[in-house]
Amino acid sequence: MLNDIVGFVNNILWGQGQVLIYMLLVAGVWFTARLKFIQLIDFKHMFSLLKNSNKSDAQGISSFQALCTSLSARVGTGNLAGVAVAISLGGAGAIFWMWVIAFLGMATGYAESVLGQAYKIKDRDGQFRGGPAYYIKQGLKNSWFAVLFALCLFFGYGFVFSAVQANTITDAFNNSYNIPTEYTGAVIVIVAGLIVVGGLRAIAKFAEWVVPFMGVTYVLVALAITAINIQFLPSVLWDILSSAFGLQEAGAGAFAAAVKNGIMRGLYSNEAGSGSVPQAAASASPHPNHPASQGYVQMLGVFLDTMVLCTATAFIILLGTDTAIGEMEGIRLTQAAMESHLGGVGADFVAAAIGFFAFTSVVANYAYGEANLHIFKLDNKAGRILFTSGYLAMIFWGAMAELPTVWAMADMALGLMTVVNVIALVLLTPTIVNITKDYHKQRAMQKRSQREINFDAAKCKLQGNLEENDIWTGESKTKGSETPTV
Template sequence: MFEQVIAFINQLLWGKGQLLVYILLFSGAWFTVKLGAIQLVGFKHMFALARHSTSTDSNGISSFQALCTGLSARVGTGNLAGVAMAISLGGSGAVFWMWVIALLGMATGFAESVLGQLYKVRDNRKEFRGGPAYYIRAGLGKTWLAVLFSLCLFLGYGASFSAMQANTIAEALNNTYAIPPYLSGCAIAIVAGVIVLGGLKRIARFAELIVPWMGAAFILTAIVISAINFTQLPELITDIVLSAFGLTEASAGALGAAIKSGIQRGMYSNEAGAGSVPHAAAGASPTPNHPVVQGYIQMLGVFVDTIVLCSCTAVIVLLAGVGASGELAGISVTQQAMAMHFGEFGDDFIALAITLFAFTSVVANYAYAESNLHFFKLDNTMGRLSYTGIYLVMVMWGANASLQQAWNLADMSLGLMTLVNLYAIVLLTPTIISLTRDYLDKKQQGKNRAFRKGDAAIQGDTSPGVWD
């Protein structure tokens, strides 16, 4: 009966009506227009801020650590298994729609990250915490909606998402090395437990050390494969674009599947609008110390995740000759594609890559949900231990669950979180615009860009002592 309830909700969100598809496209277009296409106009400035993002103070993590933490949650099964799933269900045209939702999602990710940073608070460890529940309560005064989002967050990042990441790791290790899923689940839970019990700063340090090298190695692999098959690239790109609109023989009649699969898996990968990344954004003490800086930094995360890394997986899979099959297929497709390019070494490489990609997501997912313990006044030893126990049990369950069960639960949780978060950030648009104008005006005039309470008109109020 539980699976039937999940299936019913997913049908409403992602099924024939495709409610979330339209809402995501609307929100991306909304913030693109309201913020003057900031993902394009501010593209160069986004990288300039990233180059000077490693400094911080004792109150928070650095902007670079926040970016890596956000990427460690984004860069996971969505990049390797999710892209393969989108192609298997929607064909090569699904890749184009992943690009579209990423480009629009950069504006949405900017908006929610600015809010996460503005309405952050200090927890009992004097570390910064924040996220949608905080800006819904402080900015809109809707405590009931903040509680609803928090519950969806615990169901998603505290339970189902980590379970799904563990499922993909277990499947990859079982496919390559015949390691039983229950052993993989136990190992993941033990190592993750050691890291997450150190709190946000240890998680951020772990992400800062692993994510850049992990991403660079995967990009280099895709470049090598592209160089070997460079004569096929023009035809591949043409096929992606034409198939996105059902203009090839193979894609005729599959336009709806391409759009749905591309947007659903693209959104799962970059998480723009889901309300997850604002938790990482809130933990930072950026340089310069202005909420808009985290908007730019996390906007870069959407670009790297989907436009860069998901495209790498798409190239690897499509150059191996894998297309639409109409059936759900996960990491095994990516492993088969790599095996075709590099033989047995390719299979080993993807097994290692998905283990690292998904494990970093498992760790970052914990941090997102743990951020909301403060919201319920549970950021104490008993609260953290209780939450950690549930989280680790779900990791072990996920390693042994079926692919369909794990992804269905993750899709439902992500969809519910997104509905609540997008409703909130659209209502908070005046605050986002006001902060952005304040930052850009200071930048243009050559002033100190640090933000102080009263510099811009905002809805609600900020936490005492944070921006005074």
Template sequence: MLTDIVAFINNILWGDGQVLIYMLLICGIWFSIRLGGVQLRHFGHMFSLLKNSTNSTKEGISSFQALCTSLSARVGTGNLAGVAVAISLGGAGSIFWMWVIALLGMATGFAESVLGQLYKIKDENGEFRGGPAYYIKQGLNKTWLAVAFSLCLFLGYGFIFSAVQANTITDALNAAYGISTTYSGIAIILLAALIVVGGLRGIARFAEWVVPFMGISYVLAALLICALNITELPAMLLNIIQSAFGLQEAGAGAMGAAVKNGIQRGLYSNEAGSGSVPHAAASAAPNPNHPVSQGYLQMLGVFLDTMVLCTATAFIILLAGGASGEQMEGIRLTQSAMESHIGAGGADFVAAAICFFSFTSVVANYAYGESNLHMFKLDNKAGRIAYTCGYLAMIYWGSRAAMPEVWAAADMALGLMTVINIIAIMWMTPTIVSISKDYFSKRERGEAPEYKTGDCEIQGKTEDGIW
């Protein structure tokens, strides 16, 4: 019965109804227009903000740590197994639509992260926390909708998504080395517990060291494979474009599969619009001290996740003939593709990559759930212990569960979160546009774009003493 309910909801959101595909496209186009194409017009500026992004305060983590924390959650199953699933089900053309949703998603990610930073609060320890539940409650005064989002987030990021990542790690290790999923699941629990016991700051410190290392290493490997197969790159790129628009023999049916799977897996990977990233954005002490600066840095996160890392995986698979070869499930296709490039060591490399990518997601997902404890007055020792126990139990379940069950539950949780968040951020468009124009105009005048309460008109009100 539970499986039937999940399937019914997913069919409305992702399947025949395709509600989320339309919502995400409309939302991305809407904010791209209302913000003047900020993801293209200010493309260089989002990189320039990295220069002074490493300073933290007693209230908040650094902007760079917030970016790495969000990338920790973003970079995981979607970048390796998810891309493989998209190619298996939608062909090479799904990669093009993954790029499209990432480009539009950059504007969506900017908008939601600005709100997350603007409406942040201080928890019982005096540290910044925030996210969609907080901007829905303070900006829209819709407590019931804020609670609904928090419940979906607990279900998704607090529990199910960590199960998905654990499932991918144990499957990769089992395929490469024959390691029992039970033993690898226990190892994941122990390692995760050691890190999350340090709270958000411990997770942020872990992320700022591990994420750049694993990301750069993976991209360098992909660039090497592209260089070794450089003569095949033009044909591969042409295949992506032709498949995306149904210009091959399979026609319109293939195009529909490419659009659906590209957008679905693109969202799952970069998370733009889902409402997860604003939690990381809200935890930062931004530099310059303006909510929009976090919008830029988290917009950069969407770009790095999909346009760089997902593309790297796609090229590895497609250059190995993955779109037309034997249909494989998830991570196995990525491992097989890497083996065809570098021999038997390919499975080892992908196994190591998926362990790094997915484990950082397991850890960062904890932080997102923990940020919502304050909403339910559970931001205390007993509340954290109960949440941590449930989180670790779900990791163990995920490490041994069947792949289709885990993916279906993850899609449902992500879909419900996204519906609520997109409604909220589009409702709050006046605030997003107003505060963005405040930043743009101050920067154009050569002023330091610092924000203070009352500088521009916003919906609702922020917590006293934050700005």
């Protein structure tokens, strides 16, 4: 019965109904137009904000830590196994549509992160919390819609997505070393439990060191493989473009499969529009002290996740294996491709990479779920124990579950979150545009007078009412301590 329910919902969201495909494309085009191609015009500015992104205070983590936390959730099975799934079901053309949804998603990701910052609150420990449930409740003054999103997020990030990550890790280690899935699952549960007990700051510090290391290492290996096979790269690029528009013999069926699977797996990887990243964005004390600055930093995260890391995996697969459309393939396709390039050590490298990539996602997923405990008045000891127990139990279940079942549940959870969040984003467009204009105005003044950029909510037209007006008073709150950067 569970499979029937999941299948029915996914058919509406992703299948014949294709509700989400249209919603995401329209939302991406909408915010790209309303924000005047911000992902192109301010592309260089995204990187410039990393210069002072390691500054934090007692209330929030640094912008760099927030970026690494969001990347640790993004960078996981979607980058290694998800790309393999997209290619096996949608052909090489699926990669083109992953690029399209990432380009449009950069604007959507900026929009949701700006709102996450603008409507953030302080929890019982005095630390920043926020996300779609918070900006829906305050900005749209709609409590039941906020609760609906929080429930969808609990189901997705609190439980299902960590099961997907655990499933991919255990499958990779079982394939490479024949380790029983329940043994690997037990180890994941123990190590994840030890980290998440430390809360958001412990998770952010873990992500700050692990994510840059594993990302750079993986990209360097992919670049080396591409350089070795450079003579085949033009044919691979042509294969991606021709398959994306159904120009090959498979025709319209291949085109539809490429679009559907490219967008599905692209969204699952970069998460733009799903409402997950605003949880991490809201937890930061940004520098400059303005919601838009964290929006730019998180927009960079979409670029790094899909345009860089997913493309790296795509080239590894397309340069090393036959990519005819067939049955769903996951991490084993990526392992086989890497093995064709590097020999036996290739499968070992992918197993190690997915161990790092997926495990950081498992840990970051906890932070997203925990950030919404405040909505249900459960940000206390009893609430955290209950949430943590369910989270760890789902990791162990996912470690031994069947691949199609786990991915189908993940698609449903992500789809439900995205529907609620995209509706809220569109309704809150005036606030997003006003905050962006305020930032651009102050940035122009800064160039003339070296005046520091600070956001004052009273001087910017925000929809609804802020729950805590003292957070945004126009005074700089990012001072003092610096956290180490890589």
